[in-house]
Amino acid sequence: MVKLGQLSRIPLEVLQTLGRYGLDFFERLGRGHVFMIYVLMGFKDVLQRWQLVVIQIFSVGVLSFVIIVISGLFVGMVLGLQGYNTLVDFGAEESLGVLVALSLVRELGPVVAALLFAGRAGSALTAEIGLMKTTEQLSAMEMMAVDPLHRIVAPRFLAGTISMPLLAAMFSAVGVLGGYFVGVGLLGVDDGAFWSQMQDTVDLRDDIFNGIIKSFVFGIAVTWIAVFEGYDTVPTSEGISRATTRTVVNSSLAVLGLDFILTALMFNK
Amino acid sequence: MQNNQEIQSKDILVKIRGMSFKRGTRVIFENVNLDIQRGKITAIMGPSGCGKTTLLRLIGGQLRPQAGTVTVDGLQVNHLSRKALFKLRKRMGMLFQTGALLTDLNVFDNVAYPLREHTDLPDSMIHDLVIMKLQAVGLRGARHLMPSELSGGMARRVALARAIALDPMMIMYDEPFTGQDPISMGVLIRLIKSMNEALGITSIVVSHDVAESASIADFIYVLSAGHIVGRGTPQEMQQSDSKWVRQFMEALPDGPVPFHYPAADYDEELLSGNGHG
Ligand SMILES: Nc1ncnc2c1ncn2[C@@H]1O[C@H](COP(=O)(O)OP(=O)(O)OP(=O)(O)O)[C@@H](O)[C@H]1O
Ligand SMILES: [Mg+2]
Numbered sequence: 071m072v073k074l075g076q077l078s079r080i081p082l083e084v085l086q087t088l089g090r091y092g093l094d095f096f097e098r099l100g101r102g103h104v105f106m107i108y109v110l111m112g113f114k115d116v117l118q119r120w121q122l123v124v125i126q127i128f129s130v131g132v133l134s135f136v137i138i139v140i141s142g143l144f145v146g147m148v149l150g151l152q153g154y155n156t157l158v159d160f161g162a163e164e165s166l167g168v169l170v171a172l173s174l175v176r177e178l179g180p181v182v183a184a185l186l187f188a189g190r191a192g193s194a195l196t197a198e199i200g201l202m203k204t205t206e207q208l209s210a211m212e213m214m215a216v217d218p219l220h221r222i223v224a225p226r227f228l229a230g231t232i233s234m235p236l237l238a239a240m241f242s243a244v245g246v247l248g249g250y251f252v253g254v255g256l257l258g259v260d261d262g263a264f265w266s267q268m269q270d271t272v273d274l275r276d277d278i279f280n281g282i283i284k285s286f287v288f289g290i291a292v293t294w295i296a297v298f299e300g301y302d303t304v305p306t307s308e309g310i311s312r313a314t315t316r317t318v319v320n321s322s323l324a325v326l327g328l329d330f331i332l333t334a335l336m337f338n339k
Numbered sequence: 340m341q342n343n344q345e346i347q348s349k350d351i352l353v354k355i356r357g358m359s360f361k362r363g364t365r366v367i368f369e370n371v372n373l374d375i376q377r378g379k380i381t382a383i384m385g386p387s388g389c390g391k392t393t394l395l396r397l398i399g400g401q402l403r404p405q406a407g408t409v410t411v412d413g414l415q416v417n418h419l420s421r422k423a424l425f426k427l428r429k430r431m432g433m434l435f436q437t438g439a440l441l442t443d444l445n446v447f448d449n450v451a452y453p454l455r456e457h458t459d460l461p462d463s464m465i466h467d468l469v470i471m472k473l474q475a476v477g478l479r480g481a482r483h484l485m486p487s488e489l490s491g492g493m494a495r496r497v498a499l500a501r502a503i504a505l506d507p508m509m510i511m512y513d514e515p516f517t518g519q520d521p522i523s524m525g526v527l528i529r530l531i532k533s534m535n536e537a538l539g540i541t542s543i544v545v546s547h548d549v550a551e552s553a554s555i556a557d558f559i560y561v562l563s564a565g566h567i568v569g570r571g572t573p574q575e576m577q578q579s580d581s582k583w584v585r586q587f588m589e590a591l592p593d594g595p596v597p598f599h600y601p602a603a604d605y606d607e608e609l610l611s612g613n614g615h616g
Contacts, residue, residue: 202442210439213399214453214501215428217421 102298105219109227109297112220116228122221126229134190134237138183142174142241145182146248149173153249154257166259167268170249171242175272175281176337179242181329184288187234188321192296195226196317199300200310208301223297230296234289235282242281280336287328292321352377352509352541353398358407360390360397367393369565370407375509380535380542382552384587385562391545392436394562395511398543399433400424412508429457432502432510436517438494440486440501446473447482450500457505472500475530477523492518499527503534509541510534516548528555549588553577561587 116123153169199222202208208218246268253259272278296317303313353375360368367390375381375398383391396402397409400416409416414427440449450469454460460468473479476496486494495518502510512531516524532555534540546552552559553573561569561576561584569576569584576584602608 205442206435206437206439207441209401210433210435210441210498212401213428213431213433213435214456215425216453216456217425 098302101302102294105298105301106294108219109224112217112224113228115217115220116224119221119225122225123228123232126225127233130191130195130226130229131233131237133194134187134233135240137186137190138237138241139244141182141186142179142244143248145178145241146170146174146245146250147252149178149245150249150252150257154253154259163253163257163259164263165267166249166253167246167264168271170253171246171268171272172277174242174245174249175277177329177333179245180238180281180285180288181325183238183241184234184285184292184325185322187230187237187289188292188296188325189318191230191233192292192317192321193314195230195293195296196300196303196314197310199223199226199297200303200305200313203301203303204305204307204310219301223301227293227297230293231286231289234292235285238281238285238288276337280332283336284329284332287332288325291324291328295321295324350377351375352412353543354408354410355398356408356410358397358404358409360393360402360404366565368397368404371565371567373560373567375541375543376558377541378535378539379557380531380544380555382556382559383543383545383562384547384549384552384559386587387547389562389564391562392513395433395513395543395545398511399428399431429505430508432505432507434495434499434502434510434512434515436513438486438491438498440489440494440498442486445483445485446478446489446497449486449497450504453501453504468504469500472504473497475503476500477526490518492520492523495519496523496527499530503540506538507540509543511543511545513545514547515544516546516551524551531555553588563587 149170150166153166153173154163157163157166157169199208202218202222208222211218211221250264254261254264299313299317299320303309351374353373355371355373358368358371358373359366373394383394385391393402397404398411398416400409400419403417411427412430414423416424416427419427440446441452444452447469450472451465454465454468458465470479470482473482476499478493478496478500481489481493481497486497489497495515499512499515502512515527515531519527528551531542531544535542544552544556553576556573558572559570559576560567563583569579569581569587571579576588579585579588
């Protein structure tokens with residue numbers, strides 16, 4: 071039962087809500103950047119304590135390793151099946167290796183690995199840092215004159231950024247093996263053609279190098295979002311669960327958006 | 340008392356002047372003046388939620404007041420750079436109300452943490468120091484346990500050992516006696532007292548336990564509703580005729596100290612019959 075007088079107020083309220091969301095968004099964005107500046111200032115510290123980074127690479131990387139390998143294998147096998155079905159109509163099934171490798175190295179490797187990384191390692195990072203905040207561990211470190219941005223956040227950020235390209239490379243490599251297994255092993259594509267065409271066509275700079283740049287950028291984006299959401303958590307159990315969800319949603323969107331931009335920049339000839 | 344304070348003015352370690360602090364629109368402190376004397380034990384008492392923990396965080400520079408100054412050892416905490424603040428904090432210890440142990444380190448490593456961060460001592464010396472601190476709080480045997488395997492009272496004692504690890508000039512204890520049995524309570528009281536006497540460590544003890552605080556404190560502040568409603572030595576407090584202080588020292592339910600968080604009138608809220616506040 072909306073009265074006439076209220077009707078005219080609705081657009082205003084909508085505007086207000088929109089405005090508030092907009093302001094919130096930009097406020098968080100700004101805080102996220104200031105936060106990152108402080109984290110980067112801690113890198114000097116981190117270099118002296120590189121063991122912290124190694125420990126984090128181990129935990130971040132190992133967390134995601136199994137899921138990356140299994141997903142890579144399946145994605146490669148699906149590429150093998152789909153690619154074969156299309157190529158065989160044109161009698162070009164010997165190019166299967168090229169198709170599988172290019173799809174993986176240019177797109178699927180970096181993107182899918184980053185999405186999996188966000189769901190597995192990103193959410194874990196957010197929850198870990200959020201819980202440390204909720205239980206006042208970060209406060210306690212500050213009072214002990216230890217900057218948690220340098221000691222907790224910076225090593226994790228660095229570890230995520232280093233791990234991501236490695237995981238993406240692993241994803242692509244396992245994916246190519248999956249495509250080989252289906253194409254050559256099951257569907258009878260010629261072994262030599264599969265590899266030699268791949269070797270001839272896939273370009274080190276244009277394909278592999280650009281793929282690595284992509285996964286590097288995704289690694290920065292996902293880990294940044296994850297550590298920031300953790301550090302910015304409202305210190306309650308509900309706050310942690312919200313922050314974890316936000317990490318997965320926001321970093322997945324960021325990966326897909328960045329992928330479009332990077333692809334447009336890299337491959338427009 | 341005025342006279343007394345002037346004589347000691349250079350012995351004041353923490354000096355708070357005209358300090359006001361708000362959380363959103365809620366006023367926690369309004370125009371508070373407070374001194375903590377060097378080398379003495381000062382107790383801060385007051386009802387739950389009156390801002391005792393907040394006061395410690397203001398002194399430690401984790402929160403900044405909206406007005407007024409907080410000075411620690413001649414340095415204005417609320418205007419220090421992050422670097423200078425951290426340098427000052429190396430000389431402060433704080434025992435958190437919840438313990439706040441680092442959950443991925445065991446008891447030994449928690450106590451060793453500040454030593455490893457801020458000193459270049461060899462491992463053997465860190466080991467000895469940590470064992471000494473743990474012995475002081477009666478938990479030497481618990482050094483291999485993880486924080487999740489400790490009871491609340493034990494966790495707080497480990498946190499105390501960590502707070503004193505660097506032998507700071509000042510220690511802030513946020514409710515050190517909560518959750519302690521009478522024996523460990525007695526040990527803690529003696530520990531705080533002896534660190535104060537032997538090492539001259541300035542101590543700020545936040546506590547609800549009137550008797551315990553009065554037994555060790557040299558000076559007591561009573562906080563309520565954003566103001567200091569009583570100050571004096573334990574003897575002065577016992578004899579105080581301030582209604583606020585009387586109520587608190589004798590634990591009377593009725594008096595000027597509000598037991599309730601600020602709220603609308605109780606009868607009115609019940610009678611008006613709408614549940615949503
Ligand atoms: N993070 C926060 N955000 C908003 N308000 C807060 C926050 N922390 C504390 N407060 C408010 O500040 C007031 C003082 O809190 P504080 O923790 O200092 O109380 P306290 O005196 O230590 O109480 P207790 O004896 O129960 O520990 C409380 O009324 C609380 O509602
Ligand atoms: Mg408190």
